[in-house]
Amino acid sequence: MKLDSKIPSGPMAEKWSRHKQDSKLINPKNKRKYSIIVVGSGLAGAAAAASLSELGYKVKCFCFQDSPRRAHSIAAQGGINAAKNYQNDGDSVHRLFYDTVKGGDFRAREANVHRLAEVSVNIIDQCVAQGVPFAREYGGGLANRSFGGAQVSRTFYARGQTGQQLLLGAYSALSKEIARGGVEMHTRTEMLDLVVADGETKGIITRNLVTGKVEAHAADTVLLCTGGYGNVFFLSTNAMGCNVTATWRAHRRGATFANPCYTQIHPTCIPVSGDYQSKLTLMSESLRNDGRVWVPKKAEDCGKPASQIPEADRDYFLERKYPSFGNLAPRDISSRAAKECCDDGRGVGPGGRGVYLDFSEAINEFGEKVIKERYGNLFDMYERITGESAYKQPMRIYPAVHYTMGGLWVDYNLMSNLSGLHVLGEANFSDHGANRLGASALMQGLADGYFVIPTTVANYLVTQKPGAVTTAHPAFKQALEDANGRINQLLGVKGKRTVDSFHRELGLLVWDKCGMGRSRAGLEEALRRIPEIRAEFWENVLVPGSGSLANPELEKAGRVADFMEFAELLCRDALDREESCGGHFREEHQFPDGEAKRDDENFCYVSAYEYSGDLSKPILHKEPLTFEEVHLTVRSYK
């Protein structure tokens, strides 16, 4: 298999304009003949469904939640980057492009990132026109703030709910198109499989989560906008329903999965408090502007209340290790530093997995009122969850899985190696390399949905006769049988352990061996254990009820079954990549001071895995990364 990225020729800054010029057009009358399936209704999915419908295509959009407005994009807090340079602080498309490539530790595809930076400015225009209430200055212009990994202020925001407001904007555009009849919306409907007919992606198999009905849907092309796979770790900041099923099923049908080992761990989350815990909650990174991170110097002090540990016995480890960035060191670096302290026996709180984020100095300096104005809602949320007041004692925080940079491999048109399958947003691998910068996820989801796919999808569609394949094709019959077979298999095990207990066991293992720090020995152990857990799952899982009604346990079981398979690929990729870069830290590959050691000579490529039929033997394909504009350097934050 040859992975052709289809990067347009010409200078970096002209590639996207040239590609738009060269892309195929379909006249309005013919567009109406083509149908497009969009799976997922988050930023990428809702934006794509609305925009494609406006162009005249017939769109069917699917989401597993009860409304498209609930997709997990809604939970993003901080903001969205755009190279508007409203601050006159020297920002430009090129600078946003450069920051994103560097932030990704030089493991992203330059041409895609440049396009992302180019369309970032259009996104803000579009959202404002939809009525997204971005923060404004007194003069009526849009406000900006700064964010990690950049020296300019280019982040647009709507209080601490930027993701919510952008998603509601996309949802309103989608609602407009549903009303016009251009989009047929299917809520509470989950994709179970992808249908590939004679080498072309022509549809999906879904299950109606209310009636249990398993159905086939055919279209001329399929767009997966189904988010990331962070829930493979069981505990993450992802919503409970986030899953890998859509992309994993596509992988099993032939789509290559790229860079699965690139996962992002966010340093400021509320720590785990017990084994009943179902998810982790993020506390915005902005807290590190005023909070100081520390642990006791002596392990025997860890049980004491923070107030009884004198200043001299505190280790402000980020300030100590990274004096120039201090408490604002980037996400991957801060997370690893916290883990090291806890591994050293100096963690605080239940289980010793936590570090303090202390506001006492800021409260003394500015007063409680000012801190309340800045972070009141976050302090309230912290108190609701932990029952502790961060005004009176330091917060306890610990890193948690937050975002996944890996995903299905796509070319410049956002098409997978599987003909007719397009992948957008977090579900694809393309723009963030090995580490994503803050406020870039929203940008990518909307860029793909509003501005990239409406142009590039035609390049595929012109090669297809509209409506050529219907659900009468044998591939649909086969996929329906497969999906029903899996449901019956899950219900038929009737074992003794609940789905959650398996998910928890898998997640803890993957977090332990393939989380913030990864080693050959640990990964090899995980690769031994995962097939064992998977085998036990299929022998001993207990899924109550039937498939013919609403059955949330059955839904979970299907998703966990796919995580069981995916986890092995994740660990295999982490083992194969013998370097440290971004969110992927191999303990064998570090500098003497503990910093990540990238190996550009041997690993400057995208790892794209093909399913071989044997879960333990994926076939690795490499897409070399070449850098024309940006020079490869060591990231340093000292």
Added chain:
Amino acid sequence: MALLNLHLKVWRQTGTQPGHFQDIEAPEIPDHASFLEMMDIVNERLIRAGQDPVAFDHDCREGICGMCSMTINGMAHGPERGTTTCQLHMRKFRTGDTIWVEPFRARAFPVVKDLMVDRSAFDRIMKAGGYVSVRTGAAPEANEIPIGKDVADAAMDAAACIGCGACVASCKNASAMLYVSAKVGQLNTLPQGHAEKDRRTLAMVRQMDAEGFGNCTNQYECEAACPKEISVRWIAKLNRDYAVASVKEVVGIGRQQAGDGD
């Protein structure tokens, strides 16, 4: 961490069949757990005992997606002000408490199963006019229209609605006025939404009525139950906007006369 012993009375229902309260004992619940984590623990035990777990809606569990929806001890999202069910924690309860857990009840929110209800009526109200009709790519430069900070902040206050339906569930009339007024208010406040203001207001209110939501009689239970603390002042604005739009509709202002100007 303390452990609580609780008695639950949980609504059980399958589709349109009559429902009932089931008594479920919930011993040894960690007080650090969230309400939904308590339900997870209860469900794990039900499953292991060979019983049908309680179905409920939930997703983000951080108070923003609007999917969770339980009436707890008669209050939508429970007793804590400005808090969704997923953010309500068990330390707000005492050992020995009896807790009544019901779905959001309203004619326009039919029960799907147990505590899950169908809130698609909200989507249909959105579809009736909860948008600015702008095509992708047809937007002017973002800073071309200045918007005062107070106006933008007010629009954001309304836009914070998470569409959970607690306003409807807490209202004795099952009125959706707070939900509708929040979306209408956000868009009607911003200059971008002005062109379609009257059309939007009439269409969304009419759709709300068609869905079977009741009338607002100014009880303000909705504001008290709203996890995002949306103000009832938006209902007042909606009433004003609706009155203006209705009058204009009756006297024909703004209506395009066929053939005019040709």
